[in-house]
Amino acid sequence: MNISTPPAPPKTEALARRYGQDAIPDVGPWNAHLDLLLSHRSIRGYRPDPVPEGTVETLIAAAQSAASSSNLQLWSAVVVRAPETKAELASIAGGQKHIEQCPLYMVWIADLSRNQRLGDQENVTLEAPPHFETFLVAAVDAALAAQNAVVAAESLGLSTVYIGAMRNDPMRVRELLGLPDQTMAVFGLCVGYPAADVENEVKPRLPQPAVVFSETYGNPEEPALRAAYDRLMTDFSERQGMGAVSWSKRVLERLGPLKSMNGRERLAATIRAMGFPLK
Numbered sequence: 001m002n003i004s005t006p007p008a009p010p011k012t013e014a015l016a017r018r019y020g021q022d023a024i025p026d027v028g029p030w031n032a033h034l035d036l037l038l039s040h041r042s043i044r045g046y047r048p049d050p051v052p053e054g055t056v057e058t059l060i061a062a063a064q065s066a067a068s069s070s071n072l073q074l075w076s077a078v079v080v081r082a083p084e085t086k087a088e089l090a091s092i093a094g095g096q097k098h099i100e101q102c103p104l105y106m107v108w109i110a111d112l113s114r115n116q117r118l119g120d121q122e123n124v125t126l127e128a129p130p131h132f133e134t135f136l137v138a139a140v141d142a143a144l145a146a147q148n149a150v151v152a153a154e155s156l157g158l159s160t161v162y163i164g165a166m167r168n169d170p171m172r173v174r175e176l177l178g179l180p181d182q183t184m185a186v187f188g189l190c191v192g193y194p195a196a197d198v199e200n201e202v203k204p205r206l207p208q209p210a211v212v213f214s215e216t217y218g219n220p221e222e223p224a225l226r227a228a229y230d231r232l233m234t235d236f237s238e239r240q241g242m243g244a245v246s247w248s249k250r251v252l253e254r255l256g257p258l259k260s261m262n263g264r265e266r267l268a269a270t271i272r273a274m275g276f277p278l279k
């Protein structure tokens with residue numbers, strides 16, 4: 001009889017993938033939903049196969065089931081399938097080929113325009129929309145909705161990747177999609193089936209004590225926690241063929257030089273020009 005060590009329960013495997021063997025948190029109850037959430041990975045290569053009929057409606061039903069601030073529902077989505085539009089959007093995003101490859105590309109919009117039309121129709125002056133707070137509510141609503149769509153897609157065996165690079169040139173996105181005033185494309189989302197050759201290892205995250213605190217903010221162990229995560233991510237990066245580069249180095253490269261913002265450093269002015277005064 002083979003008396004080898006029994007396999008680790010699924011929750012330990014999922015947590016080890018997410019945090020590495022040395023930082024597995026002592027989690028409580030577990031279920032298949034959590035397995036799904038912890039298996040998330042962004043996918044950047046797609047087969048051309050179409051998604052099943054009704055997928056958009058399913059994803060939107062999931063998205064609309066997310067919480068929404070005061071139930072204002074300040075978001076919309078534009079579903080893009082046309083190859084020429086996807087090619088333009090890919091070029092705005094710095095040539096991200098997965099936008100062209102994926103059968104379904106969804107652009108998520110912070111949308112105050114629908115409720116503005118309601119105010120106009122009812123002859124009620126809306127004093128809240130020009131304020132930064134209301135723009136933020138719309139952007140948060142859009143993100144929560146999209147994330148529900150991501151989880152729904154993954155539960156159906158589909159893969160996704162967010163595309164924040166829509167914000168490289170949101171005015172051009174607006175022209176391409178015919179977006180009205182008081183709307184802004186906050187990000188895109190590729191949806192489809194992963195290409196066979198695409199790398200899909202779960203990307204580890206910071207250990208929990210680096211991001212969650214008890215009663216008041218902070219952990220004096222932060223430098224050591226970051227160093228441990230850097231070791232994990234350097235190995236991950238090497239396995240992915242992206243060089244032995246630490247997480248800290250990538251953060252400093254991304255947040256250090258202004259040029260890494262790809263034009264987005266002018267975003268506040270652009271958003272104002274789109275009909276959000278951001279008072």
Ligand SMILES: Cc1cc2nc3c(=O)[nH]c(=O)nc-3n(C[C@H](O)[C@H](O)[C@H](O)COP(=O)(O)O)c2cc1C
Pocket residue numbers: 040041042043044093096161162163164165166187202203
């Ligand atoms: C709002 C947002 C925008 C993103 N934009 C891009 C993007 O333009 N291109 C890209 O390849 N990945 C993009 N990503 C994916 C992140 O790089 C990815 O989520 C992160 O590296 C963690 O990897 P994981 O999703 O596989 O866990 C974006 C993610 C978010 C949440």
